[in-house]
Amino acid sequence: MSSHRQSAPGAEHQPPPTPKPVPHDAEQGAAYGTEREAEHATEHGTARHAPHGTPAVHPVDESRPLGRIVLFGIQHVLVMAATPISAIFLMSATLRLDAGLTINLLSAAFVLSGVGSLIQSLGPWKFGPRLPFVMLPGGAPLILFIAIAEQHGLRTATGAVILTAGFYFVVLPVFSRLLRFFPALVIGTMIVIVGVNLVKVGAVLVTGRPGEPGFADPTNLALGMATIGFTVVFYLLFTGILRQLAVMLGLVAGTVLAGFLGSIDLGRAAEGGLFSVPELMPFGSPQFSLIAALPLMLYSLASMAEATGQTVINAEAVGKEIDTRTDVPKTVRGDALTSLFGGFFGLPLMVTSGENIGIVRVTGVRSRYVTAAAGVVLIVIGFLAPVTRAISVVPSAVVGGTAMVVFAVITVLGVQMLGRSDLDRHTATFICAVALALGLLPILIPGVYAGFPPNVRILLESGVAVGAFVAAVLNILFHHVRPRIAARLTTSRTESDR
Numbered sequence: 001m002s003s004h005r006q007s008a009p010g011a012e013h014q015p016p017p018t019p020k021p022v023p024h025d026a027e028q029g030a031a032y033g034t035e036r037e038a039e040h041a042t043e044h045g046t047a048r049h050a051p052h053g054t055p056a057v058h059p060v061d062e063s064r065p066l067g068r069i070v071l072f073g074i075q076h077v078l079v080m081a082a083t084p085i086s087a088i089f090l091m092s093a094t095l096r097l098d099a100g101l102t103i104n105l106l107s108a109a110f111v112l113s114g115v116g117s118l119i120q121s122l123g124p125w126k127f128g129p130r131l132p133f134v135m136l137p138g139g140a141p142l143i144l145f146i147a148i149a150e151q152h153g154l155r156t157a158t159g160a161v162i163l164t165a166g167f168y169f170v171v172l173p174v175f176s177r178l179l180r181f182f183p184a185l186v187i188g189t190m191i192v193i194v195g196v197n198l199v200k201v202g203a204v205l206v207t208g209r210p211g212e213p214g215f216a217d218p219t220n221l222a223l224g225m226a227t228i229g230f231t232v233v234f235y236l237l238f239t240g241i242l243r244q245l246a247v248m249l250g251l252v253a254g255t256v257l258a259g260f261l262g263s264i265d266l267g268r269a270a271e272g273g274l275f276s277v278p279e280l281m282p283f284g285s286p287q288f289s290l291i292a293a294l295p296l297m298l299y300s301l302a303s304m305a306e307a308t309g310q311t312v313i314n315a316e317a318v319g320k321e322i323d324t325r326t327d328v329p330k331t332v333r334g335d336a337l338t339s340l341f342g343g344f345f346g347l348p349l350m351v352t353s354g355e356n357i358g359i360v361r362v363t364g365v366r367s368r369y370v371t372a373a374a375g376v377v378l379i380v381i382g383f384l385a386p387v388t389r390a391i392s393v394v395p396s397a398v399v400g401g402t403a404m405v406v407f408a409v410i411t412v413l414g415v416q417m418l419g420r421s422d423l424d425r426h427t428a429t430f431i432c433a434v435a436l437a438l439g440l441l442p443i444l445i446p447g448v449y450a451g452f453p454p455n456v457r458i459l460l461e462s463g464v465a466v467g468a469f470v471a472a473v474l475n476i477l478f479h480h481v482r483p484r485i486a487a488r489l490t491t492s493r494t495e496s497d498r
Contacts, residue, residue, distance in 0.1 A: 059366040060131065060318050072365050073373030076134060077381075080353065080374075081248060083136045084109040085391055086202075086406060089399040091348070093205050094146050095154065101282060103392045107382045108278035108345040109137050114378030116338035116350050120331065121372040128334040129327040131314045132371040133352045135338055140194040140464050141303075141349035143201065144295050147462055152292045154346070159286035160293035161343035167297050168304070168336035172329055175304045181472055181480075182305040188417030189432050190468040193439040195411025197463055200443060202407050205400025219261060220397035227254030227401030247402060254398035263395050276385035282346040295465040296349065303351060307331045310352055318366040431474040439467020 063069070088109050092102040116135025123130035141161075149157035206224030208215045231250030235243055242249075258264050308324065311331045315322045331352060338350040381387050423429050442448055442461045449460040460466060 058320055060320050060368050062367050063369050064365075064367060069367070069369055069373045070377070072370045073375075073377050076371060076374035077377050080113075080134055080136060083353070083406070084113055085251075085394070086399050086403045087137045087142050087348070089394065089396060090201060090205065090403060091142060091146060093396045093399075094201065095149055099392065103276070103385075103388050104279050104282055105346055106392060107276050107385075107388045108282075108342070108347055110378045110382030110388070111278055112338060112342045112345060112347055112350060113137070114375040114380075114382065115341065116334065116352075117371055117375030117378065119338060120334045120352060121368040121375065123330060126330055126333055127337055129311055129314075129322065129330045130368055131311065131320070131322075131327075132318060132366065132368045133314060133331070133334075134371055134374060135335070135350050136353045137342070137348050137350055140190075140299055141296065141351065143194065143197055144299060144462060144464065145348035146201075147295070148292050151457070151461070152289065153287070154283040155285065155287040156289050156292050158281070158283055158343055158346055159288040160296050161339060161347070161349055162286055163288055163290065163293040164296040164300050164349060165336050165340035165343060167293075168300055168332060168339070171301065172304070172332055172336075175301065175332070181476055182301065183421065183475065184417050185421035185428055185431060186435075186468060186471040186475055187305060188414050188421055189435045189439070189471045190464060191414030191417060192411055192436065193414075193443070193463050193467040195407055195409075195414055196440060197443050198407030198410060199404055202400050202403030205396045205403060207400075219263065220395075223254060223258055223261070223263065223395060223397040224401035224404070226257055227251065227398050228405055230254055230257075231402070231405055247406060250405070251394070251398060251402045254401060255394050258395045258398055263397075264393050266393060273385055275383055276388065278345050278382065280344055286343070295462040298465045298468060300349075303335070303349075304332050307335065307352065427478045431471055431478060434474060435467045435471035438470050439463040442466070 085106070088102065088106045091097070092105065097105070113135055117133065120128040120131065120133035120135060122128060145157050145161065148160050206220055208217065208220070214220070227250055230253035231246050234246035234249045234253075238246060255264070308328045311322065311328050312324060315327070335349075335351055342348070342350050418432060421428055421432075423432065440463060443463040449457045452460060
């Protein structure tokens with residue numbers, strides 16, 4: 001799982017090879033993964049040619065029987081469902097929200113994830129690239145939301161999300177000019193810091209906070225470790241779709257074990273009616289502070305850079321040629337619009353996710369209507385109160401065990417991105433080292449900046465923002481400013497020698 005994009009920003013899109021005519025039966029075989037030859041034949045095609053000169057329909061834009069679309073949509077939901085669940089539970093446990101508010105936020109997370117998936121998949125007007133995307137809360141935006149809420153309150157955190165969503169629209173026309181200041185070195189460093197921070201927060205769900213009653217309770221530790229163990233076993237034994245469901249299956253197995261150990265309160269799941277509607281402004285009217293929102297705004301610049309690579313990767317996965325100058329802004333607008341709606345329902349920033357791309361590649365079903373169907377399923381789940389209440393009884397130790405695995409993957413993705421950033425160069429190594437040192441400091445030693453003024457402290461205590469800022473500034477100094485100064489000095493010496 002990952003509410004995080006996995007591709008390097010600004011990646012060059014290579015147009016797919018010229019398509020070969022594919023029999024309709026073969027494509028159907030690829031769609032259901034039953035005929036490997038047919039799947040191979042359609043994997044790189046850009047469109048299926050219709051008979052009698054009818055305009056070709058690209059597989060991304062091709063509709064299928066409603067029952068099959070819904071079935072594959074449900075499959076997408078099963079793969080991605082653990083992310084909104086773990087995100088809301090993490091937020092609830094960290095901020096000590098009551099059960100009713102947790103259920104309300106979980107309902108809103110499902111509904112907004114569904115709305116965002118519909119926007120990105122269907123692409124109304126200038127919103128959404130019309131690619132098989134899903135949207136999720138979580139990742140770095142969640143951690144920044146929690147940090148702002150802890151220091152300034154939930155109403156200010158909600159205001160920060162709304163301000164940042166508006167900031168997307170303001171910066172979007174010029175963000176392409178800023179991309180060169182956020183290469184893989186900068187974003188990779190930021191993602192490593194994000195991953196370490198998330199693993200720590202997930203671990204606190206298992207252990208509790210040091211110094212508080214019940215810290216490192218053996219039962220909770222056993223549940224957390226068992227959940228991780230279940231996930232490893234499922235990933236080891238299964239292949240294909242079941243392997244992709246290993247995290248979700250591990251969460252279910254951990255919950256079942258918690259039930260046998262008597263760690264689940266089922267009374268809460270039986271209360272209430274059949275339907276629920278997410279509450280607008282659950283924390284009260286938003287409060288707006290530019291200083292408090294600054295870490296999220298800084299993250300949004302890197303998020304837009306990631307959106308570039310994410311859109312290109314998705315297009316390559318489905319074999320569709322796109323124009324990054326027009327399609328990437330559509331992805332960013334979809335993120336911004338969904339986040340704007342989500343902010344009024346108490347959610348952190350919403351981002352597009354690449355988790356569904358693996359499903360697309362395995363099944364061969366590239367239709368964007370499948371992820372649109374997944375969006376509808378998510379919305380339905382959000383309005384079904386018994387489902388959200390049943391999910392809410394999962395113990396925090398089980399969620400923490402799942403979260404540790406999911407969020408550790410983010411760290412690995414950051415390391416992979418750093419591996420593509422030419423760390424053999426001494427300057428790149430130095431930039432990464434300094435940014436990691438300053439970014440990890442407030443994570444490893446909480447309260448290190450307690451003596452600073454509140455407005456300064458919120459910036460310094462955001463390890464993600466500090467790491468990204470330091471990496472970006474050092475990258476500019478070493479790779480942009482310094483070479484220009486050296487070039488001018490060389491030119492001046494050459495002229496003086498003459």
